[in-house]
Each structure stands twice: as C-alpha cells, then as structure tokens.
Amino acid sequence: xxxxxxxxxxxxxxxxxxxxxxxxxxxxxxxxxxxxxxxxxxxxxxxxxxxxxxxxxxxxxxxxxxxxxxxxxxxxxxxxxxxxxxxxxxxxxxxxxxxxxxxxxxxxx
Amino acid sequence: xxxxxxxxxxxxxxxxxxxxxxxxxxxxxxxxxxxxxxxxxxxxxxxxxxxxxxxxxxxxxxxxxxxxxxxxxxxxxxxxxxxxxxxxxxxxxxxxxxxxxxxxxxxxxxxxxxxx
Numbered sequence: 001x002x003x004x005x006x007x008x009x010x011x012x013x014x015x016x017x018x019x020x021x022x023x024x025x026x027x028x029x030x031x032x033x034x035x036x037x038x039x040x041x042x043x044x045x046x047x048x049x050x051x052x053x054x055x056x057x058x059x060x061x062x063x064x065x066x067x068x069x070x071x072x073x074x075x076x077x078x079x080x081x082x083x084x085x086x087x088x089x090x091x092x093x094x095x096x097x098x099x100x101x102x103x104x105x106x107x108x109x
Numbered sequence: 110x111x112x113x114x115x116x117x118x119x120x121x122x123x124x125x126x127x128x129x130x131x132x133x134x135x136x137x138x139x140x141x142x143x144x145x146x147x148x149x150x151x152x153x154x155x156x157x158x159x160x161x162x163x164x165x166x167x168x169x170x171x172x173x174x175x176x177x178x179x180x181x182x183x184x185x186x187x188x189x190x191x192x193x194x195x196x197x198x199x200x201x202x203x204x205x206x207x208x209x210x211x212x213x214x215x216x217x218x219x220x221x222x223x224x225x
Binding site: 004032034036042043044045046049088092095096097098099100101102 | 140142144150151152153154157164165168200202204212213214215216217218219
C-alpha cells in the first residue's frame with residue numbers, strides 16, 4: 001500500500017516568515033513529486049513539481065527532494081495571508097498520483 | 110487555454126439512484142484521470158484514460174462505477190446504483206504526459222456528490 005504522510009497542522013506562521021511543509025512517502029519506486037495548493041471548497045492547484053534530488057526554486061516557493069530519505073518538502077518564503085490554504089503532497093510512479101491528507105497553513109497578518 | 114471543466118458542480122441524489130458526472134479535459138491532453146475525496150480522507154485515484162483506452166482502473170471501488178471516454182475527448186463517470194458511501198468530491202484531472210516525461214496533472218473544480 002503506497003502511502004504519503006503529512007502533518008495535518010495547522011501550521012501557523014506570521015506574515016513575512018518562511019513556512020516549511022514536509023512530506024514522506026513509502027514507495028521507493030516513486031519518480032515524480034508534486035505540491036498542490038487547495039483553498040477551501042476549491043480544486044487542487046499545482047504549484048511545484050520536482051523529479052530529481054535537490055532543490056527547485058520558483059518565485060517564493062522552493063521544493064526539496066531527498067529520495068534516499070523518501071522525503072519531500074516545500075518552503076514558502078515571505079509568506080502572505082493569501083498563502084493560507086491546505087498544501088497537498090502528491091507522489092507518482094508512472095502516472096497516477098498518491099496524495100497525502102494535506103497540511104493546513106495559516107499565515108497571520 | 111481553458112482548464113479542466115466538470116459538470117455538475119453539485120449533485121444530491123437518493124440511495125439507489127443513478128448519477129452521471131462529466132469531465133472535459135484541457136484540449137490536447139490525452140491523459141484523463143478520475144479521483145475521489147471522501148470526507149476526512151485523502152484524495153484517491155479511481156482510474157486513468159489514455160485517449161479512449163482505460164490504462165489503469167485499479168482504484169475503481171466496485172462495479173457500480175462505470176467510466177467512459179468515447180472518442181478520447183470528454184469522459185463520464187456513472188454511479189449506478191448510488192450508495193451512501195459514494196458521497197464525496199469527484200475530481201477529474203488531465204495531463205499531456207508522454208512516456209518518460211513529467212506528469213503534471215491539472216485538476217478540475219470537482220463534483221460534490223451527496224447520496225442521501
């Protein structure tokens with residue numbers, strides 16, 4: 001049974017701080033790793049994808065992957081209240097996604 | 110570029126009735142996926158189409174669920190007869206992914222199904 005684990009939170013950070021979201025996965029054969037953002041009642045929105053070990057930066061977002069430790073993380077710099085949402089970690093082997101339950105992030109003004 | 114669209118946005122039906130959900134993927138995306146999120150649980154995979162062919166239907170819960178993608182364009186997911194445990198949000202996603210490429214999947218707004 002493939003599993004993706006995330007701390008449910010909420011993770012509370014003040015505006016302007018760095019938010020750090022973490023995810024572990026069980027399937028060593030996983031090839032692709034994604035972070036989705038989901039506002040309440042809305043659909044998951046893809047914000048980052050990462051396929052190889054190391055860091056990948058896109059604007060205020062940095063995804064980090066360590067396949068040996070089966071660990072993926074997402075850093076959000078200069079957090080804004082509009083970043084308040086649930087962040088879903090998703091892992092894929094060939095095509096289908098296995099999701100974690102998500103971490104709720106609350107950014108206070 | 111238009112995103113993934115789903116219809117209806119909400120559906121409330123009684124146990125034993127039939128419901129059909131529709132998904133229109135992003136134009137040019139050969140891969141179409143159905144996922145479901147039941148309350149308190151994570152989003153779970155149901156099935157995957159490549160064009161009109163079912164590539165993987167290992168996540169379909171039982172034979173009350175029937176998915177089709179005629180002509181490789183839009184897809185329908187029929188639940189017949191619906192049971193209480195079928196309640197949840199049904200998401201459709203699509204991707205352009207070819208073998209060996211990254212598989213970014215883009216999600217539709219979902220259909221919230223309530224079975225009473």
